[in-house]
Amino acid sequence: IRENLDKSNQLTKSMVSILSSFESRLMQLENSIIPVHKQTENLQRLQENVDKTLSCLDHVISYYHVAKETDKIIKEGPAGRLDEYLACIAKIQKAVEYFQDNNPDSPELNTVVGDTVSRVLFLFTGRTSLIVAPGP
Template sequence: MIPTEEMSARRREIEGKLKQEEETLSFIKESLEKSDQLTKNMVSILSSFESRLMKLENSIIPVHKQTENLQRLQENVEKTLSCLDHVISYYHVAKDTEKIIKEGPTGRLEEYLNCMDKIQKAVEYFQDNNPDSPELNRVVGGLEAYMGETGTAIAL
C-alpha cells in the first residue's frame, strides 16, 4: 500500500503543481491581454496626439511666417522713420539756428559754432540731394543775411 499511497500522494502533488501552473498561465494570459489592450490604447492616444500636433504645426507655421514678415516691416518702418527724422532735421536748421546766429558768437562761442556746423551740413545735404530746394535758398539766404548783420564773412 505504500506504493499506491506514495503514488496517490505523488499524484496529488503533481495535480497541485499542475493547478498552480494553470493559474499562473491564466494570470500571464490575462496580463498579456491587459498589456495588449494598454498598448493599443497608448498607440491610439499617441496617434491622436501626433495628428493634433501636426494640425497645430500647420496652423502655427503661417502665423510664424506672418510674424516674421511683420517684424521685418516694422524694422523697415523704424529705419525709414529714422532716416526721415534725420532729413527733416535739415529742414528745421534755418529756424532752429536763427536766433543764435543773429546774436553772434559773443558769450556762446561753442553753441554758435555748433549752429554754424548744422548750417554747413544742411547746405551740403541740400546741395547733394535737392539743389533746387527752397530750403537750401532759405538756409543760405538766412545765413548770408545774418552774416551781413554781424559783418562776418562765410564761405559756403
C-alpha cells in the first residue's frame, strides 16, 4: 500500500508539474496573443473606416461627373426617351443640391448648372419658337 501511495504521490507531483508548465506556457501564449488580437481589431476598424471613406468619396466624385454623363442625353432632348431624359434631369438636380449644400462657390456647380440650363433652354426655345422670315 505504501509503495502504491508513494507512486501515486509521485504521479500526482508529476501531473501537477506538467499542468503548471502547461498553465505557464498558456499564460505566455495568451500574453503574446492579446496584443496581436488588439492590433488585429484596430486594423479591422481602420479597414472599415477606409472602406466607408472610399464609399463616401465615390459618392461625392459621382457628382463631379454628372455634367459629362448627362451631356449627350440632354443635348438630344426628351424625344423618344423621356424616362432617360427625366432621370438625367434628376441626376443634375441632385448634383446641384449637393454642390449648393457643400460647396456653393464650386466651378463644378457653375458647370453643371450653366451648361445644362443653357442647353435645355436652347433646346426648348429652338423647338417651340417659330422662325420668323426677315422682312423686305
